[in-house]
Amino acid sequence: MSVFILRRLLTLLATLVGASVIIFLVLDALPGNAAEMLMGADSSPEALRAMTIKLGLDQPLIVRYLHWIGGLLVGDLGNSYSYGTPVAELIAERLALTIPLAVMAMLLTVVLALAAGVYTAANHNKVGDVGVMAVTQFGIAIPNFWFAILLILLFSVKLQWLSAGGFAGWGEGILPGICSLLLPAISLAVVQAAILARVTRSAVLEVLREDFVRTARAKGLTRRQVLWGHVLRNAMIPVMTLMGLQFANLLAGAIVIENVFYLPGLGRLILQSIANRDLIVIRNCVMLLAAMVVIVNFVVDVLYAVVDPRIKASEL
């Protein structure tokens, strides 16, 4: 077990380093000098020169990279050009919205998808199965930000139950906070749930054919017991793989959805920073999102071994 985790951990570190190099090269080494971007193309050469030195851009590439990574490790991400505040503070503030949003969306996704997937597999080829599968086909085709707009149209414009966007902050209490994240989380979850439900269904169908399912039924367990106890656990590997990838999609999707609902999360920070040409904020936000994606997938890999002990033995 520990060897398995150690190997995965090494891969994780290598991937993080690789990702940081890619981000650094794209944002710092591609044509288009950060100083020029910040000050405009028509600024005087002296002012440009001064800004270049101020930003440390006169240093060699490798020094700048190591400086950034060194800062990352101690939590010093530098100061934002446009906000003038430490980037770490900015990001922490925004994460207080994006993380709960992503977690809410993921929970909704899993609940909806497992229920729909197991239900359709248990009723294979019956009306319920065909109906739910048709719905998921539409769910996959709908862009999440359009679904979000439709939700606003229904719940805010027509019914006037919920506000069309904005977020007052957690200081107002947990419940109002959750309420303003409800529509965004639903719009993120629906599309992902449609995809996950289809995978769950085929994974459960595959396991249902196994001999041990018949044995479990023969020894007197009810259909329900077998389905949720034996079948679902064995169908979890493909489902979990997808969940890991989907969390990445949720984080990326949150960038769009936060903009639909005017939520002050990481996604809005990134877009505002693009408008402000605040490269240092963009670099750290992108690194953070990429790191979350990689770490979530690492956790999924380790969970494989927990769910299916056979994986430890064979050492994937």
Added chain:
Amino acid sequence: MNSIQPATVVPLNAAPSGDAGVPQPPVSGKGFWRRALRHRSFVVGGALTLLVISAALLSLFWTPWPVYEIDMAHKLNPPSSAHWLGTDMLGRDIVSLLMVGARTSIVVGFIAVGIGLLVGASVGLLAAARRGWVEELIMRLSDFTFAFPALLSAIMLAAVAGPGVVTSITAIGIFQIPIFVRITRGSANAIWAREFVLAARASGKGKFRITIEHVLPNILSILIVQATIHFATAILAEAALSYLGLGTQPPQPSWGRMLNDAQSLLFQSPMLAVYPGLSIATAVLGLNLLGDGLRDLFDPRLARER
């Protein structure tokens, strides 16, 4: 060309599991179309895709109204015989905008998937042919890129190169490369393990020739299916980027942009937010169904399984 015909070799005991299962020989001829026209997903998906493509093609020659002409006297008009779906906040005809938007989506999707397919398949074929450290290196590199969903790479590109169509095409295309690398390598490896490849090697053919003459034709159907499905993903990504203002720039019409414009008018003209979304959903649903249909038609055993 008197080598062993790979098209006739079908493994009888191959497990029909997952996308990267043992590839099927290319299907051709009349039998294919006869089966195709009876396949529900294929027909529905094909019809929807055709609808979007013909709207885009038609917009090259004709639109009901000129799309770049602003007519403030007729802004936000409801549907009428002159403007079938009404006009937007600049008085432009919605139907015309949707038609040109279809063209934008298709062009972006086509080039992006083209980049992903060409580069990804070549690299994947190389990995399968060379094996060893080359394969290991390629696969590890493609792992890195998975840390960057299309949106994230587009954001990085937009930050340095500025927003625009080229940015979104490049970002979506780059993101598609590792996907095609994985699919190609997986299915190509399965072909390399087959007897007819062994026979070809025994007859003295080089790795390059085997790849072109035997491996590629046998994985072509899988690549076609995946390209169709990822065309849909590319259209979704393009719409999201344009919605955020990172992709297609005004005045060039695009579905994502139209949704962005419509959002500020939700209380006045809610339907403006419905049409572009419906168009995106139609295109994506069509391509997904078409891809599913093609997969079943290329690999009939999978169809029976489901």
